[in-house]
Amino acid sequence: MQMAAKVTLLDRVLKLYGPEAMDARRALRDAIADGVQHTWPADRSRPVRLDSNQQIGDAVYVAISGLVPHDETQRALKTQAATLMVQLAEFRALVQAQAVSSVSKPLLIALVIWLVVIFFGFSLLAPANATSTLALVAGAFSVACAVLIILELDHPFAGMIRIPSR
Amino acid sequence: MIITVIALILFIGLVGVALLGGRLRRLLPAEQLSDESKDAVKLALGLVATMTAILLGLLISSAKGSFDTRELK
Numbered sequence: 328m329q330m331a332a333k334v335t336l337l338d339r340v341l342k343l344y345g346p347e348a349m350d351a352r353r354a355l356r357d358a359i360a361d362g363v364q365h366t367w368p369a370d371r372s373r374p375v376r377l378d379s380n381q382q383i384g385d386a387v388y389v390a391i392s393g394l395v396p397h398d399e400t401q402r403a404l405k406t407q408a409a410t411l412m413v414q415l416a417e418f419r420a421l422v423q424a425q426a427v428s429s430v431s432k433p434l435l436i437a438l439v440i441w442l443v444v445i446f447f448g449f450s451l452l453a454p455a456n457a458t459s460t461l462a463l464v465a466g467a468f469s470v471a472c473a474v475l476i477i478l479e480l481d482h483p484f485a486g487m488i489r490i491p492s493r
Numbered sequence: 494m495i496i497t498v499i500a501l502i503l504f505i506g507l508v509g510v511a512l513l514g515g516r517l518r519r520l521l522p523a524e525q526l527s528d529e530s531k532d533a534v535k536l537a538l539g540l541v542a543t544m545t546a547i548l549l550g551l552l553i554s555s556a557k558g559s560f561d562t563r564e565l566k
Binding site (some may be wrong): 328329330418421422425429430434435437438439441442443444445446447448449450451452453454459463464466467468470471472473474475476477478479480481482483487488490 | 507531534535537542555560562
């Protein structure tokens with residue numbers, strides 16, 4: 328969300344700069360399209376790569392640095408654009424660094440072991456008829472759904488629950 | 494994809510454990526299943542169930558929190 332806002336602002340700054348910045352705007356558009364395509368591929372089963380468009384991002388930065396400002400306004404706009412570009416690169420690196428799992432594995436393993444103990448104990452107490460078996464199966468289903476939600480939320484760029492691309 | 498498989502394995506494993514407990518119950522001698530021993534089992538299981546509920550809530554809230562943080566970026 329913050330990245331999208333910064334991209335919009337950068338595009339506006341470059342537009343204000345004038346026709347000399349057309350190349351930088353085109354490079355920016357290419358970089359964004361490439362990034363969106365890699366982070367949210369049309370084919371959902373393909374793995375997501377977050378680290379693909381470094382060269383294209385560098386091209387935008389080079390295009391911005393190559394601008395020769397003619398007056399005071401253009402100089403200020405160029406500084407703004409360069410700052411925004413560096414901030415964008417920072418955000419991207421942060422997102423990549425945070426892509427690793429944040430749910431601790433030992434806690435999850437402890438949870439699963441406790442669940443096994445609970446269901447074993449409950450089934451020892453329950454009479455062997457269809458109603459109690461169905462109740463236990465329903466409990467197992469809801470607990471499995473809870474674990475599924477935990478793991479899905481933990482991997483925001485894969486699976487069924489994803490961060491939308493807008 | 495692998496996440497769904499993990500959850501499915503957990504579901505099948507829990508159902509299997511429940512069925513195993515049902516089998517094992519028939520093997521137990523009748524005097525082991527008195528009301529007092531049932532009460533003891535219920536007490537111990539209640540403790541484990543409370544801990545599991547707390548841990549489940551903790552994990553869900555932490556996973557949701559990290560998801561929201563990444564969405565803001």
